[in-house]
Structure formats: C-alpha cells, structure tokens
Amino acid sequence: MSESIQKTLLRVRPPRVRITYDVETGGAIEKKEIPFIVGIFADLSGDADPDNPLPLFKDRGMTDIDRDNLNDVLKTSRPRVKLSGIDNVLPDNAGTVTPDAKLSGALLFESLDDFEPTRVVARIPQTSALYAARGVIRGLQARSETSDALAGVLDELAKPDAQALRAPLLTTFDPSKGAADWEQAAIDPDATAAAAPAARLLALLMDTGAEDQDASKKRALSTIGEFVRQIVQPLQASQFLPEKIAKGAAAVLIDERVAQIDRALSAQLSLIMHAPAFKALEATWRGMFYLVSRSETGVMxxxxxxxxxxxxxxxxxxxxxxxDQSALFKMIYEAEYGTYGGFPYSLLVGAYEFGPDSEALDCLKKLSQVAAAAHAPFIAAAGPALFGLDGFDKLGKPRDLAKIFEGIDLTGWREFRGEEDSRYVSLVLPHALMRLPYGRGGRACEGLDFQEDVGAPDQSAFLWGNAAFVLAERITHAFSLYSWTAAIRGVEGGGLVEGLPLYAYDTSAGTRELFCPTEVTITDRREKELNDLGFIALCHCKGAGRAAFFGGQTANRPKKYITDEANANARISAMLPYILAASRFAHYIKVIMREKVGSFMTRGNVENYLNTWIAQYVLLDDNAPQEVKAGYPLRMALVEVTDVPGEPGAYNAVVFLKPHFQLEELTTSIRLVAKIPA
Structure with a gap:
C-alpha cells in the first residue's frame, strides 16, 4: 500500500543487497557497486519535420533523463504533429462551419505542459484567434462589473428592441474585418449621455492615465470591435436563444457567447487530441513522465x-x-558492457507495440539478440492484433486464447518463443490510462471549459499508454528499496500499481460505473492463460484505482524434458524476476574478472574468489520475511571454473543460481470432517 511522503523521506531502507566487487588499488581494497541503468527506446519526435530532420541513427546516442531535465530532453527531441487531415469545425465570423474544411500546419511541443488544451489552442492560429476573442469579451465583462456606466451602455445595446442603436456599430466595426481595421475607426471619445454608443464605449474603455494615449485608444477600439463581432452581430441576427435575448442583459449574452466558444473549441480540440498521431505522441511522453517521475534516479x-x-x-x-555490427549493438553492448570502465544496461524498455506481422517479429527477434548479448532484459507492449483483436477491451470474448496462437498466421511468433534469446523479452498488456479525460468528472482545464468528447464512454477516445512503462516503474522501485529487482510481482510482493486515474460515468441502464483504467478487467483464469502464453498482464482491482502484476513469464516457451528437475529449471529460466537476477550477476562477474585479467590467479584461485564473493548474497533461511528475501536474492549459489584445454590462463566459469522461489499458484482442497486430523 502507499505511504505518506514523510515516511518516504524518512524511510530507513529495509535490508538490501549491495552487490559489490573488489578492485585491487595499491594494496587497498575498494568496494565498488554497479549502477542499475535502464535504457529506453521511444519515438519522441512524432511527425518529424522534413526541413529539420533528426540526425542519422548511427549519430544518435543515449541521453540521460530524470525529473530535472525531462522538458529539456523533450525540447531537443523536437516533438511535432501534423494537423493536415484533421477537420476544421470552427465557425467563421458569420457562425457557419465550412464543410470538408481542414486544418493546416503542424503543432510543435517544447515542454510537457504543451500537451495541455489551452497550450494546444494557443499554438494553432484558428483556435488561438477564437480563444483570444473569448478573453477580450470576458475582460470587457469583468470591467463592466466594476463600472456601472460601462455596464449601462452594454445593457442598452443588449436590449431586444435596440436594433437601430446597434446598426451603426456594425457599419463602423465590420465583423468581417480584424483589429487592424477596427483601430483605424474615426471616433472620438465622448462620455456624455447624448453621445453615440461607440463614442461612449471608447471614453469608458480608454485608460486616461496611460502615457501613450494613441495605443490606449487602439486597444479600446479593438475591444469594441470584438464585442461587436462576438455579441452585437449574433444578437442582430438572432443567433442567441430567445430566452437569453429577452433578458436584455449584456452579461447574460457574454456568458452565452463564451459557452458557445467553449463548445466550439471543445469540438475542435477533441478532434485534434484524438488524432492518432497526437495520441501516440502524448501517450509516449506521458508514459515517459510516469516512469521518470516515479523513479528515484541518482548515482545508483x-x-x-x-x-x-x-x-x-x-x-x-x-x-x-x-x-553485433549494428549501431544499436555498439550503443548498448560495446559502449558499456564491452568497454573497460563502462556500466552495463540492466533493463531495456521499448515504447512500442508488437503484433503478428513479420516486420514486428523480425524487430523483436533482433532486439532479443542484443538484449541477450548485453544481459539486459527487454520489455515492451503486446498489441491487440497479436490476439486477432482490434482492442484489448475485447480480450474477455475468446473462449480459449491458446487456440488463437495455433493459427498459421502466428507461426513466426511460435518459432520466436522457442528460441533461447526470447527469454530476454517480456511483452506487457493491456494498455494503461495515461490521464483522465478533460471536463466535468475528469481533469480540469484551466482557462477553458473544455469538455473532451469521450462518447458513452468510448474506449478509443481515451489516452491509452504503454504498460511497459508501468512494469519498468515497478522494477526501478524494487531496486530503489532493495538494490535488487526480484520484488516486482503480486500485491504484497512489489507488483502493486497504485494511483491509477479514476473516472466514473453514467451507463445506459442509469447506473454509475467506474471506468477500468487498464482497458479491460482480466480475470484470474485469463491472467493464467496469458502467463502461460508468454505475456505479463496488468490486472485491475475492481472498483479501485490500483492494479497488480501477478505473472512474470517472459516470451520464452520452456522446453519439456523427461525429468521434473529439468522442467523446473526450464520454467524458472523463463521468468522475468529470475532473468533480471541472473543478468545482474552476469554483469558483476564480467566486471570483476575484467579487473583480474593479468593477475596471477590459478583456476582454483578464480573459483574460490567468485564463490566467496557470491556467497554474501545467499540467504539460507526459507522462513525469512518478504523484505529480507527481497534483499538477499539467492537461496543457493555455486561457481565452477574449469581450464580451457590448450590455452594456459584461460578458464570457463559456470554459475549456478537458485533464487528464492515466488508463489505461482495454489490448489486448495476443502473437506468437511467430523474431526480435525491430529
């Protein structure tokens, strides 16, 4: 369960493993520890600008990211979304929408806040102009609340029978024009009651104390022009509701016009923010923020x-x-794991979905080779197409998932699962809700009454993100607590995900339901099916804002052997927590022995040294509490070193690791008896 921030800050960390190695330095022994490094692959740029392309892949590099520089990384990534193809549903000055009109240009982002609705509005000329007009009439309304004279003039113009009074304003301030033309209107300020409304408004709106009276007059004329376009013109054309017009109050009409503008902007914003390119880019960056903001990044x-x-x-x-000749391999393996002084990657995260198509499987296979070589497990998302579905909300419909994977279209997937390197790949599902929809009952939008259109609600209208970010956060959290990554499964075992967005909605039956923040509620039976098929499922807790990872199966399909012991070894060798453990020890042994190259060590010396080193991470007590086992990952360990024939000073080392096993399943038999057996 979650704890207060005070407890987090004052937390005395529970028993934890500190995997260290010794470096001989001038007779003294220095303890060193390898940091846990997570490598993330993600499309951070979206629709790249053809006039300002990204560097060639071979010239790119891994960039450190944390809470302090996330916006800096975002800005240098130049995220961009093309607006062409998105319908323009904003009304023109006459209040009509042009059929088949499209937006143009592109949206550029420089910070995570730029994904907020008001920031999006400000970056598109059409929406920005309408939002600016909204601000002008709201400002005029605010001034009228402190000036009875100004309120009186506005109310005179708002009367139902004041058509003759409004007509000159429409001539002087042509609604089809803009501020540049309105500012040239030949009007002199006159506050007397007998003066024309335009002159009186100008006198009341000008700042008599301003140093630049000409600029003050232009601002006032521009405000009057906007009032004419947004209020006077629609009123003259009877575009307001009759009951609103009948009240004869300018404040009522301004409120109504602002509501109309908000509805128009909401409709346009919903189309923009629900465009596939926008959703994909926002989901990636919000997933990045989820992982970065919840990870205790630092030296380790x-x-x-x-x-x-x-x-x-x-x-x-x-x-x-x-x-091993690719730029990616050199970036992940050679530059760190294969270089003296380098720190290897402990985990790789892909902000991608993988389906059944040959391109996806080819990429997954090649990534598994890089991950296996670097001993860095790779986690990404499984796409619904892998199950023959167009969305995970239908995951509960197939009666038997295993039968789906017997089809000829998934031959490539079955072959991949049989490969040894597939144990370094984990695919997570379903999606996770990255944010609440904007509007009442959801996420508030400051400065605009934005009601995001999510339908009834419609699953496709929500912002779904990659669940691999959620699993990666559980792994980094376990490392922060224990310097180990075994505690990533189960409600009590570190797999609990809290703080998921909660959204309630009214159903067609008249009841109020809680929207599932993981796209679909996965039953125990279905989760077991998914686990057996090589997937890790994020299971939502019904009626709550939390979920949990119960399984830890990698994509690898354990081979079947004729002995139970061999089958058991095959099964644990295909579990993510154990792969993470083995990979961590592989990194240390590589670094340790690289330091020992050139020293006078026999086979026996090497074996004794490694066995002494690894013994400090073994806990023999099977009854130790969860926190202790999370810190001492091994139940038993043994290193065997043998000579390489014909190569003096060359040795082969085999490391046997027996982890503390985690509860997988429990079969219970209930019997009613007259007497409890002694």
Whole structure:
C-alpha cells in the first residue's frame, strides 16, 4: 500500500543487497557497486519535420533523463504533429462551419505542459484567434462589473428592441474585418449621455492615465470591435436563444457567447487530441513522465533514452551483416558492457507495440539478440492484433486464447518463443490510462471549459499508454528499496500499481460505473492463460484505482524434458524476476574478472574468489520475511571454473543460481470432517 511522503523521506531502507566487487588499488581494497541503468527506446519526435530532420541513427546516442531535465530532453527531441487531415469545425465570423474544411500546419511541443488544451489552442492560429476573442469579451465583462456606466451602455445595446442603436456599430466595426481595421475607426471619445454608443464605449474603455494615449485608444477600439463581432452581430441576427435575448442583459449574452466558444473549441480540440498521431505522441511522453517521475534516479539508478522509431531500430539491425555490427549493438553492448570502465544496461524498455506481422517479429527477434548479448532484459507492449483483436477491451470474448496462437498466421511468433534469446523479452498488456479525460468528472482545464468528447464512454477516445512503462516503474522501485529487482510481482510482493486515474460515468441502464483504467478487467483464469502464453498482464482491482502484476513469464516457451528437475529449471529460466537476477550477476562477474585479467590467479584461485564473493548474497533461511528475501536474492549459489584445454590462463566459469522461489499458484482442497486430523 502507499505511504505518506514523510515516511518516504524518512524511510530507513529495509535490508538490501549491495552487490559489490573488489578492485585491487595499491594494496587497498575498494568496494565498488554497479549502477542499475535502464535504457529506453521511444519515438519522441512524432511527425518529424522534413526541413529539420533528426540526425542519422548511427549519430544518435543515449541521453540521460530524470525529473530535472525531462522538458529539456523533450525540447531537443523536437516533438511535432501534423494537423493536415484533421477537420476544421470552427465557425467563421458569420457562425457557419465550412464543410470538408481542414486544418493546416503542424503543432510543435517544447515542454510537457504543451500537451495541455489551452497550450494546444494557443499554438494553432484558428483556435488561438477564437480563444483570444473569448478573453477580450470576458475582460470587457469583468470591467463592466466594476463600472456601472460601462455596464449601462452594454445593457442598452443588449436590449431586444435596440436594433437601430446597434446598426451603426456594425457599419463602423465590420465583423468581417480584424483589429487592424477596427483601430483605424474615426471616433472620438465622448462620455456624455447624448453621445453615440461607440463614442461612449471608447471614453469608458480608454485608460486616461496611460502615457501613450494613441495605443490606449487602439486597444479600446479593438475591444469594441470584438464585442461587436462576438455579441452585437449574433444578437442582430438572432443567433442567441430567445430566452437569453429577452433578458436584455449584456452579461447574460457574454456568458452565452463564451459557452458557445467553449463548445466550439471543445469540438475542435477533441478532434485534434484524438488524432492518432497526437495520441501516440502524448501517450509516449506521458508514459515517459510516469516512469521518470516515479523513479528515484541518482548515482545508483539511471534512466537513458534513445529517440528512435521501431522502424529505425529494425533498419539499423537489418543493414548490419551480423547483429553485433549494428549501431544499436555498439550503443548498448560495446559502449558499456564491452568497454573497460563502462556500466552495463540492466533493463531495456521499448515504447512500442508488437503484433503478428513479420516486420514486428523480425524487430523483436533482433532486439532479443542484443538484449541477450548485453544481459539486459527487454520489455515492451503486446498489441491487440497479436490476439486477432482490434482492442484489448475485447480480450474477455475468446473462449480459449491458446487456440488463437495455433493459427498459421502466428507461426513466426511460435518459432520466436522457442528460441533461447526470447527469454530476454517480456511483452506487457493491456494498455494503461495515461490521464483522465478533460471536463466535468475528469481533469480540469484551466482557462477553458473544455469538455473532451469521450462518447458513452468510448474506449478509443481515451489516452491509452504503454504498460511497459508501468512494469519498468515497478522494477526501478524494487531496486530503489532493495538494490535488487526480484520484488516486482503480486500485491504484497512489489507488483502493486497504485494511483491509477479514476473516472466514473453514467451507463445506459442509469447506473454509475467506474471506468477500468487498464482497458479491460482480466480475470484470474485469463491472467493464467496469458502467463502461460508468454505475456505479463496488468490486472485491475475492481472498483479501485490500483492494479497488480501477478505473472512474470517472459516470451520464452520452456522446453519439456523427461525429468521434473529439468522442467523446473526450464520454467524458472523463463521468468522475468529470475532473468533480471541472473543478468545482474552476469554483469558483476564480467566486471570483476575484467579487473583480474593479468593477475596471477590459478583456476582454483578464480573459483574460490567468485564463490566467496557470491556467497554474501545467499540467504539460507526459507522462513525469512518478504523484505529480507527481497534483499538477499539467492537461496543457493555455486561457481565452477574449469581450464580451457590448450590455452594456459584461460578458464570457463559456470554459475549456478537458485533464487528464492515466488508463489505461482495454489490448489486448495476443502473437506468437511467430523474431526480435525491430529
């Protein structure tokens, strides 16, 4: 369960493992610890600008990212969404919508706040102009609340029978023009009661104390012109509701016009923010923010991101003669794991979805080779197309999921699961809700009554993100607590996800329901099916804002053997918590022995040294509490070192690891008896 921020800040960390290695330095022994580094691959740019393209893939690099520089990384990534193809449903000055009109240009983002509705409105000329007009008449209304004279003039113009009084204003301030023309109106301020409304308004709106009276007059004329366009013209054309007109109050008409503008902007914003390109880019960056903001980054935990699409990765790996010649391999393996002084990547996260198509499977296969070579498990999302579905909201409909994967279209997926390297790949599902919809009952939008159109609600209208970010956060959280990553499963075992967005809605039956923040509620039976098929499911807790990861199965399908012991070894070798553990030890042994190269060590010396080192992470007590086992990951460990024939000083080391096993399933038999057995 969650704890207060005070407890978090004052928390005395529970027993934790500190995997260290010794470096001989001038007779003294220095303890060193390898940081846990998460590499993230994500398309951070969206619709790249052809006039300002990104660097070639081979020239890109991994960038450190944390809470302090997230917006800096976002800005340098140049996120962009093309607006062409999105319908323009904003009314013109006459209040009509042009059929088949489209927006043009592109949206550029420089910070995470730029995804907020008011920021989006400000960056599009059509919406920006309408929103500015809204601000002008709201400002005029605010001034009238403190000036009885101004309120009186506005109310005179708002009377139902004041057509003759309004007509000169429409001539002087042509609604089809703009501020540049209105500011040239030949009107002199006159506050007397006998003066024309335009002259009286000008006198009341001008700032008599301003140094630049000419600029003050232009601002006042522009305000009058906007009032004419937004209030006088629609009133003259009877475009307001009759009951609103009958009240003869300018404040009522301004409120009504502002509501009309908000509805128009809401309709346009919904189309923009629900465009596939916008949703994909926003979901990626909100997923990044979710992981970055909840990870305790520092010296021992680092996040690094690579701006690349899935196609960028595939093209790079396809061009290489062998997988170890690709730029990605050199970036992940050679530059860190394979370099003296480098710190290896402990986890790779892909902000991508993988389906059954050959391109996706080819990319996944090649990524698994890089992950296996670097001993860095790769987690990403499974797409609904992998199940033959167009959305995970239909995941509960198939009677038998296993039968789906027997189809000929999924032959490539079955073959991939049989490969050894597939144990370094984990696919997560379904999606996670990245934010609440804007509007009443959801997320407030400051400065605009934006009611995001989500239908009844319609699943496709919500902002769904990659659940791999959620699992990655559980892994970094476990490392922050224990310096180990075994505690990532179960409600009590570290797999509990809290603080998911809660959204309630009214059903057609008249009841009020809580919207599922993980797209679909997964039953225990279905979760077990998914786990057996090589997927990790995020299971929502019904009626609550939390979910949990119960499974930890990688994409690998454990082979079947003739002995139970071999089958057990195959099963635990395909579990993500155990792969993370084995990979962590692989990194340390590589670094340790690289330091020992050139020293006078026999086979026995090497074996004794490694066994002594690894023994400090073994806990023999099977009854130890969860927190202690989370800190001491091994139940038993043994390192065997053998000579390489014909190569003096060359040795082979085999590391046997037995982790503390986690509860997978429990079969219970209930019997009614007259007497409890002794």
């Amino acid at each position: 935990l680092k996040l690094r991101v690579l701006n690349a699409t899935r196609r960028d990765l595939l093209k790079d790996m396809e061009k290489a003669v062998e997988f």
